[in-house]
Amino acid sequence: MKIAILDDYQNVALGYADWASLGAEIEVFTNPFYGADEVVERLQGFDVLVAMRERTRFPAEVLDRLPGLKLLVSTGKRNAAIDVAAARRNGVVVSATGYIGAPAAEHTWALILAAARNLPTEFRNMSEGGWQSTVGTVLQGKTLGLLGLGRLGAGAAKIGQAFGMETIAWSQNLTQEKAAPHGVTAVSKEDLFARSDVLSIHVVLSRRSRGLVGATELASMKPTAILVNTSRGPIVDETALVDSLRRKEIAVAALDVYDVEPLPSEHPLRTLDNVVLTPHIGYVTREAYEIFYRDAVEDIAAFQAGAPVRVME
Numbered sequence: 001m002k003i004a005i006l007d008d009y010q011n012v013a014l015g016y017a018d019w020a021s022l023g024a025e026i027e028v029f030t031n032p033f034y035g036a037d038e039v040v041e042r043l044q045g046f047d048v049l050v051a052m053r054e055r056t057r058f059p060a061e062v063l064d065r066l067p068g069l070k071l072l073v074s075t076g077k078r079n080a081a082i083d084v085a086a087a088r089r090n091g092v093v094v095s096a097t098g099y100i101g102a103p104a105a106e107h108t109w110a111l112i113l114a115a116a117r118n119l120p121t122e123f124r125n126m127s128e129g130g131w132q133s134t135v136g137t138v139l140q141g142k143t144l145g146l147l148g149l150g151r152l153g154a155g156a157a158k159i160g161q162a163f164g165m166e167t168i169a170w171s172q173n174l175t176q177e178k179a180a181p182h183g184v185t186a187v188s189k190e191d192l193f194a195r196s197d198v199l200s201i202h203v204v205l206s207r208r209s210r211g212l213v214g215a216t217e218l219a220s221m222k223p224t225a226i227l228v229n230t231s232r233g234p235i236v237d238e239t240a241l242v243d244s245l246r247r248k249e250i251a252v253a254a255l256d257v258y259d260v261e262p263l264p265s266e267h268p269l270r271t272l273d274n275v276v277l278t279p280h281i282g283y284v285t286r287e288a289y290e291i292f293y294r295d296a297v298e299d300i301a302a303f304q305a306g307a308p309v310r311v312m313e
Contacts, residue, residue, distance in 0.1 A: 007055035060086035075292035097295030107282035111254035140164035145196025153202035205232035
């Protein structure tokens, strides 16, 4: 059996699980692939692929061109980058792994605090021999707006309440009855954007949510507001966001996710002084990787034994 571990940017995957127990030939890819043709070219001949989250896409046009593929392991319980129906049609089993949401929720607050207290600028000042150059913002008494109040949104609300923030939320199906147990007030979409001092995005990317935050929503926000996105890049209209930031319609955007990842080196977001940018590391922790890769080895061993586990339907 020939196994490929994909998108192991830090080259750490082999240290997080007992891969040797599989008795297989293993190749680790540490750099991303660019485009379907490169994916197909580089992954020919592998029986098993271990995909790190949604870093590499597996639409039908890719899966149809990998005739030797037998098992595709997705780290996490859901992966919008894999066409599971196309995999099934090609006789490919897709297995999932466990997942923990705490790292992403914690990273949301790392970004909020970094934006509120201008930490990237002050880190840079200190390393360059400087001293105070910015004035921060207090979160206590401010309004935290949540675009989405699922598990991660509710977790973010709880932390905001610990900071003494008022918490409000909106999503297409949110009602006051659903929001109340979390100490959150359900509001209209218009109120969410107009009232939020910090607006944090916690909805799943779908046809309904793609471009949900556009020029109209950004223009309705306070000029002092902080927009945080740790969900998926395309939920925010990236062109509109860059324009809004350039015109100072909002104070700061704190982002961990982007339309194209890795974020191109020449991307305009990298040139702005009112952004806090991290390279999609919300889930990148030792604890999460231990779960991902341990379960991936279990998935492969179960497949070898003829009894696949955690099969995605």
